[in-house]
Amino acid sequence: MDFDVVIVGAGPSGLAAACRLMQQAQAAERELSVCVVEKGSEVGAHILSGAVLEPRALAELFPDWAERGAPLKTAVTRDDLYLLKDAEKAQKLPGALVPKSLHNVGHDTQNYIISAGNLCRWLGEQAEALGVEIFPGFAAQEALVDDDGIVRGIITGDMGVAADGSETANYMPGMELRAKYTLFCEGARGHIGKRLIERFDLAAGRDPQHYAIGFKELWDVPAEQHEPGLVVHGSGWPLTDKAAGGDGHGGWFLYHGDDNQVMVGLIVDLSYRNPYLSPFDEFQRLKHHPQLKRYLEGGKRVAYGARAIAKGGANCLPKMTMPGALLLGCDAGTLNFAKIKGIHTAMKSGLVAAESVFEALAEDDAGGRELTAFTQAWESSWAWQELQASRSFGPAVHRYGTLGGGAYYFVDQLLGGGKLPTLHDTTPDYRLTPATEATRIDYPKPDGKLSFDKPSSVFLSNTNHDEDQPCHLRLTDPSIPIDKNLPEYAEPAQRYCPVGVYEVVEESDGPRFQINFQNCIHCKTCDIKDPAQNITWVAPEGGGGPNYPNM
Template identity: 75%
Template sequence: MEEVERESMEFDVVIVGAGPAGLAAACRLMQQANEKERELSVCVVEKGSEVGAHILSGAVFEARALTELFPDWKERGAPLNTPATRDEVYLLKDAEKAQKLPDALVPKTMHNVGKGFDNYVISAGNLTRWLGEQAEELGVEIFPGFAAQDVLYDDNGAVAGIVTGDMGIDAKGQPKDGYMPGMELRAKYTLFAEGSRGHLGKRLITKFKLNEGCDPQHYGIGIKELWDIPEDQYEPGLVLHGSGWPLDKNTHGGWFLYHGEDQQVMVGLIMDLSYQNPYLSPFDEFQRMKHHPVIKRHLEGGKRVAYGARALTKGGFNCLPKMTFPGGLLIGCDAGTLNFSKIKGLHTAMKSGLLAAESVFDALQKGDEGGSELSDFTQRWEASWAYQELKESASFGPAIHKYGTFMGGAYNFLDQLIGGKLPKLHDTTADYAKLEEASKHEKIDYPKPDGKLSFDKTSSVYLSNTNHEEDQPCHLKLTDPEIPIRDNLPKYDEPATRYCPVGVYEVVEGDDGKPQFQINFQNCVHCKTCDIKDPAQNITWVPPEGGGGPNYPNM
């Protein structure tokens, strides 16, 4: 398609992503502007059809950063209605047996009750929707349904804004009726808050060499369901975590089950994407996990009402890139601020957004016209409680990868007990590089779903409310279309057919009787797992037309 003329809009600050980090930054910017009686234009672009549509998290939420942003959040009606009341942690030994860990042996970061900061079982999506309302009341402009497709640079190479994606392009890349070219949104400063494995953040990290001297980033895939359960099984505020079965000793991860509000339970599995066995299916591991008696007793007789999946950035302190570059900042999970030792990231993401807003506003107050590198953000970040949290748990993930779930857990327990003074551990192998060839493993015969506790991918995608306009370019790009069948199929039995939690990828028989790689992009829930785990690093996720993807309720 020929180059098109694009309309342009000018703002002081553009924020990419209406998640907790981006909206916290937007709110704090406008709070400062109102306090100083300064005019400030702040724009947030969000690829989801509405604010919160693509937000997926556990979630037990530590309210520390929210309290800093809105000390009166209770009076404002923030959707934090279910305080965490009781913790249980289990090691599942096999399909029937489990050991409940005494509190004294649970790492302190896993305690959610009575440890200094209020924790709540929440819907992260609903918190985000509420933050969006606060931002708009403060004067922030939010554009849902607009995907940031590219980065704008000025003549000096500094970030100068973003370009939104074109609307109304057919599968062959040609304009359809109603075609609307994307817009240039120019800004003095641009904050990237796209969440885990942000496609623009990934490019910025490479362009500005932000990860020099860091360990390679590490990820997990989180799969979650929301259940309505019988009243006699409901205990609001009950928080369960566990590890072990059904994952084998070389596959790391854990599960969660939270009793939220309205007689609902959130249940999920987080599986490290450093796993070795190409026959593993995170989706199927999660489905059979729910049959364990420890979990089954909370779900039995209930009804599954929502499903979703999302990658999470879990490398922690050792993998944190530099977050500043000329003209902008990486914040939240785009940078990797999640504290995996707590299985929490919303509070640290929001804190990074608050600090970014303060750095940007101070620069603008001093007459800065944009394009500079906000080095004072680094000083603020490194002096913050969020940075200190991540630093204290720097060895948490590497210990589990190095020593396994049990011995790695023991290392972490001791390290936290003595204040993080054990030798710091590192994991320098990228997740995709850990995958072994299929010849080293046996196929896994997963049990068929029973339709009561376990389900298939088709019905699960339906519950995610995922929708994409079918006549548009596929947003899952193959650098070399030959690799899936030529290389990945013989070596790994094409693992994309299993690591994708919604059945986007299939190997089918073509008209010539030969295998073909089929991409059902309409099913994509934007989890980014393929972008991370493909052993050839051949798949690149880019945003589809704005407004596409899942629409998660209460997730």
């Protein structure tokens, strides 16, 4: 099938690009064919974010978003920031000492507590009304690159392939979706984007990308514990509890949305070194801290999810152009981690891309060019300027710790944003301390009220995969988990995976590495954190994975 533009991923950047392309086509009275392929069973099924939205890009796309019924219902009315000192104590930070980027009230624009999945569902409706074709349940497997090194579209995965590689009665071959321009908007650690970065050497001269794993739970809470519009952020314990084996950085959030619901989560930088650290269990014990417990106690957990976050910022942002294609949003790494926000910058990258693509098609209908004009427009945008101003935040935290790094960033912003020397972090996230040199961590058993186990959590993610299909978690060398990772690092895949995909099973003839791929929620953490870089995540059959409600 041939299109003018194919977009991979129905997230904020992809849908913003699709809508802007059709808006321009209608204004110019020109025919334009735009296709969006989405591996989730529906638009929004795989979308997971906190989320507080800064609606700047949304307002550029649809100035009348409120009249159109955009799902922005709860305006931020108050935001607090806490440092958790230990399992009981917390210190509230004065507003004057909090960097401007972390303030959610008092800006020119009003921020909103939202469901990112529902925002994407709404954007999908707007895109279809404009004439965009959206194909949910179809997973893009690889890019089409011709002999001249020009991206010409994508190939979707075969459907109905059995675990042994044979064709089942439901077999349907993948399709070539050819395009004059292809926009890759797969989210953090996109599996095609990762290969394109390598093929076109897009990360040359950049720092290695850095990631975190973000957890989120949705809770129904008693009305007397609910304050619509309240945003609470924090850092410190338990990740900084060195006595208990903690050696990480990150932070937590607790947002009060509408309908007596609270969104709670923990973001764990994947730069941690202790192979015994379990991000999932750190999140579960965090909720027992009185600062969070007071909002959750007596409530009911109704949804769970986890997702990798590309948090490296401007220092790690790869070149986003290649012949015939663009890399956008979190597929490139446009999130502003200093703001704990990425939807607005992802959408802006989509808007700039759409304008550059439409201009190129107007000049040369054949397509296939490298859109250098996009780079110029992107680096002139407010989104790029925002990323540039906060480029040292992540490296400062990694180098000086939560408090020291925060202080460095505060002074940097006080001087006007990016005035201090730029800091860099060139250590890959997958580095780990040998197990013999690390502190074992004994996590408390979940109580089933505030803390829970992995099986009950994956159940709440509504994850489903056809079990009779090839495993989409590929091991370059199947011997490495047992022969190398187990003796050297106590096989950390058992702990960094948030849903128990990886197990070491003891059998009579020795340990065996087991992959329960049916549990996979597509977080991509294994592709990032495996110390041997032996695991490659590829898209499973379309329609599989989580089905997040209101996340």
